[in-house]
Amino acid sequence: MATMTVTPKNKPKKVALKGMMENVMEQFNSASDQIELHPNIRKILAITNNEIVVNFPVKMDDGTVEIFTGYRVQHNNALGPYKGGLRYHPTVDIDAARALAMWMTWKTSLAGLPYGGGKGGIKLDPSKYSQAELERITRRFTFALADNIGPEHDIPAPDVNTNSQTMAWMADTYMSTRPPAERTANQHVVTGKPEGSGGLEGRDRATGYGVFLNIKFWAEKKNESLKGKKFIVQGFGNVGYWASHFLEKEGAKLVAVQDASGSIRNANGLKVADVFNYAQINDGRILGFPEAFDLDDENFFSTECDICIPAALGNQITVENAPNIKAQLIAEGANGPTNVDGEKILLDRGITIIPDILCNSGGVIASYFEWLQNRNGEIWNLDDVMTKLDKKMKHSFDRVCAFAKAESTDLRTAAFCLAIQRIEKAYIQRGIFP
Known part of the structure; x- marks a missing residue:
């Protein structure tokens, strides 16, 4: 459990803070109780599907080699490919990635997207590295992830301390590992790319x-x-x-x-x-x-x-x-x-x-628009993007408010209930293999 030191009235004391995983599980359990989620489906959603940890070497500008640890957690894909950001930050670890991946599952479900949830990143402080070093780190991380990501399997996006340039490096590295005939067809392996590299106008x-x-x-x-x-x-x-x-x-x-x-x-x-x-x-x-x-x-x-x-x-x-x-x-x-x-x-x-x-679901909704744009060989203009985003977010907001009012609960519990119910419905309709 993480700790934080505070000094009210000049008297230091230590306050125990719940970790992100504890928080997301408490939120999940509260919503599951509210909707009386089927116990078998509850067991499935309480754990992650896959957890990838990669350690990889990268040569620095001065010729030395550093070893980096990267993570990608894939929580659930009942509704579609895993979707979620990659962050570069000293706080990145497996527990944080698990919690963030679960939140992505609920976020994509609530937004009505054909996605599941994933999250990850690299444990590092990007301010300590040059642009050239960050490029090599990103490309080596992408290569280390190998077939654990893909445009119909797991689609990363920018997050804390990553941006469109990071995604351009990832897309280029991934496409370079594909057979020549498949390279351009894999452009939507990541979203949040620069507009000149298949990115969506307005994604920023x-x-x-x-x-x-x-x-x-x-x-x-x-x-x-x-x-x-x-x-x-x-x-x-x-x-x-x-x-x-x-x-x-x-x-x-x-x-x-x-x-x-x-x-x-x-x-x-x-x-x-x-x-x-x-x-x-x-x-x-x-x-x-x-x-x-x-x-x-x-x-x-x-x-x-x-x-x-x-x-x-x-x-x-x-x-x-x-x-x-x-x-x-x-x-x-x-x-x-x-x-x-x-x-x-x-x-x-x-x-x-x-x-x-x-x-904050506007980001993943726009990522979905970019994914569609690449997949269908289209180019969407800014006005269309903002209009579609406005409409989709208003629909989600109204549904959450209506549920909260009907059930006399808070907006977070309402949002979780709606998200989990959509996934529950998919499992009930499809059944569980075998």
Whole structure:
């Protein structure tokens, strides 16, 4: 079990935090109880199908060799090929990959996609490696995965610290290992590629746009406008930036941002483009932005606001900071940012949580569009992509809200119930081999 040290009132103490796997299993079991999931299907969904661990050597720029450990966990493929991101981060391990793969299964099911769930990555800090080294690491990892991925089997995508360039290297490496006649037919082995390499126009903003849409749907359901709403964002990468961009266009006001470099705030509002541009020329760091005050990291979540968007890593909102959150709404841009114990406090306080498997599903929906585009030899324009994304996310949001109201439960439990029921139906209809 992970631990975190905090120092309230200058008195240090150690607080045990549930791991991501414990959180996802508690969420799964709660939803399974709610819908009285068939015990045999419950046994199947409680475990992963496959867990791939690869150790591989890569030559560094100085001629030395480093050994890296990579993971790919394939949770369930009852509805279709495994689908999910690859992240490059020091926290990557087999337990994290298991939890994230399970969340992907529920996310793709809830979105109505013909996919299952997978996740993985490499345990490393990418800031310590050159671009050339990261390319060699990525290509060697792709080669090590070999036939464990494929356009009709397991389709990776970008995640934390990976991007369209990473996916281009993966696609090229994978296609290079195929027979010449099959290479172009395997372009959709990964999604999130650059547009010039078969990527989807608008894929870069899809996850953040989906977060924004869910917030917009929430406001509309309350007959409220987003104009003048104050919001804070943890993580200012693709997801946090684009969610902020679209919220600002609706008249909402960004008042605090946190990333790995630190936290900044301005009660009068921060211009999203200015913060983004500052980070671009400062190695991705927001700390030191001249039109903001520095903020202690431990006080970030207690900032006065209407909306809080955790869009960084998992296990960020816990029993330690949940009592101090001022927001009316938590919109989960990251996967698993709110742990189970923290969530109980938020719900008891009447704070609404739009769960990750609904809130940030715009990315995997757009990945599905890219996969279709490649598979069918089509090119979709941005307007079509955004219109289709809007429609699909509204359908999911309405279904989750309707279930939550009918069953008198919270949005996360409702989302899990709907996702699990779809998979249960597939197993009941098909049976279990042999």
